[in-house]
Amino acid sequence: MVNMLKKTLALTMVCTSVMLFAACGSDSKQTVTIAHTQVESHPVHVGMVAFKNYIESKLGDKYEVLIYPEARLGANETVIKKVKDNEVQYLIVSTANLEPYDKTYALFGLPYLFSDEAVYEKFISSPKIIHMLAKDAEKNKFEPVAAFTSGTRSFYCKTPIKNLLDLQKKKVRIQAGPVNIAMILAFGAHPFPMSFSEVYGALEKNTIDCAENNEFALIDQKHGELAKYYTYDRHQMSPDFLIASRQFLSSLSADEAKIFSEAAAEAQKTEFASWHSKVALAKEEAVKMGVTFIDIDITEFKEKVLPLRNLVLEEDTSLQELYQEALNFEKQGAETK
Numbered sequence: 001m002v003n004m005l006k007k008t009l010a011l012t013m014v015c016t017s018v019m020l021f022a023a024c025g026s027d028s029k030q031t032v033t034i035a036h037t038q039v040e041s042h043p044v045h046v047g048m049v050a051f052k053n054y055i056e057s058k059l060g061d062k063y064e065v066l067i068y069p070e071a072r073l074g075a076n077e078t079v080i081k082k083v084k085d086n087e088v089q090y091l092i093v094s095t096a097n098l099e100p101y102d103k104t105y106a107l108f109g110l111p112y113l114f115s116d117e118a119v120y121e122k123f124i125s126s127p128k129i130i131h132m133l134a135k136d137a138e139k140n141k142f143e144p145v146a147a148f149t150s151g152t153r154s155f156y157c158k159t160p161i162k163n164l165l166d167l168q169k170k171k172v173r174i175q176a177g178p179v180n181i182a183m184i185l186a187f188g189a190h191p192f193p194m195s196f197s198e199v200y201g202a203l204e205k206n207t208i209d210c211a212e213n214n215e216f217a218l219i220d221q222k223h224g225e226l227a228k229y230y231t232y233d234r235h236q237m238s239p240d241f242l243i244a245s246r247q248f249l250s251s252l253s254a255d256e257a258k259i260f261s262e263a264a265a266e267a268q269k270t271e272f273a274s275w276h277s278k279v280a281l282a283k284e285e286a287v288k289m290g291v292t293f294i295d296i297d298i299t300e301f302k303e304k305v306l307p308l309r310n311l312v313l314e315e316d317t318s319l320q321e322l323y324q325e326a327l328n329f330e331k332q333g334a335e336t337k
């Protein structure tokens with residue numbers, strides 16, 4: 001009996017020291033924290049799992065990658081500040097949320113900038129474009145390292161929108177930003193800027209009649225439970241960017257930096273593939289939820305907001321260079337059709 005007790009004690013001690021060692025081991029690893037607002041089945045999360053796997057397969061003895069989905073670390077508007085301070089190392093964020101820090105991102109708010117998703121995807125994933133967007137990284141304290149597609153944004157409402165008249169005076173949730181506000185006013189509706197996680201509650205309380213987003217928002221955020229009509233007016237193609245803390249990136253050795261940048265490329269490739277394989281399913285799910293999809297002639301929508309483009313470009317000449325690049329991509333797209 002005494003012997004058995006001794007054995008158990010010895011075993012417990014070994015286990016405890018093994019556990020301590022393991023805990024010690026993981027404590028000594030550097031945590032890389034990633035935040036985003038989407039659910040775990042969303043292409044953004046799938047992309048970041050690929051990022052995590054890549055880093056941990058190459059540098060797993062040094063880094064542990066933790067992904068916080070569903071805005072668990074807070075709304076993107078606040079998490080951006082944490083990225084700047086290197087409290088969070090990576091964030092997936094829409095261009096609207098980046099605009100207050102760097103006006104160049106306002107380009108993506110321009111309605112009907114791209115004629116189709118193929119051109120838009122080529123544009124956002126071009127290394128030259130990311131490079132142009134990264135030019136003020138030092139000053140901004142964050143750097144875009146990968147681009148994720150977010151499809152096309154259209155309106156969805158509690159009542160069917162079949163033409164511009166139907167949209168008049170509707171209260172519409174938008175992402176913050178002067179271009180978004182100007183766009184909604186030009187359409188004749190009332191803009192209600194708020195963060196993504198507030199939209200469901202606002203639809204529920206009738207603070208808003210409509211929102212605008214891609215198809216995933218209907219099912220992942222359950223907006224389709226409350227807004228039953230999705231109208232394909234296709235007013236914006238604005239991506240999300242994976243941004244990294246500058247302070248974190250500059251702490252990496254050259255070899256590590258290369259691996260982190262390969263992981264970002266892996267995340268981008270995976271997000272695009274996941275998007276393309278899931279977007280039609282998202283629409284099917286929304287139909288099952290009772291959402292009606294409405295195809296319309298978008299001519300009058302376009303006419304209302306196209307004048308905005310010159311106004312924005314004249315007011316902010318720093319957008320010109322990127323805008324010209326977008327036009328070049330459009331031209332090349334048209335030539336290859």
Ligand code: GCU
Binds near residue numbers: 092094175195212
């Ligand atoms: C899209 C986009 C998100 C963004 C959201 C919004 O889903 O991918 O990054 O936060 O729109 O409308 O706020």
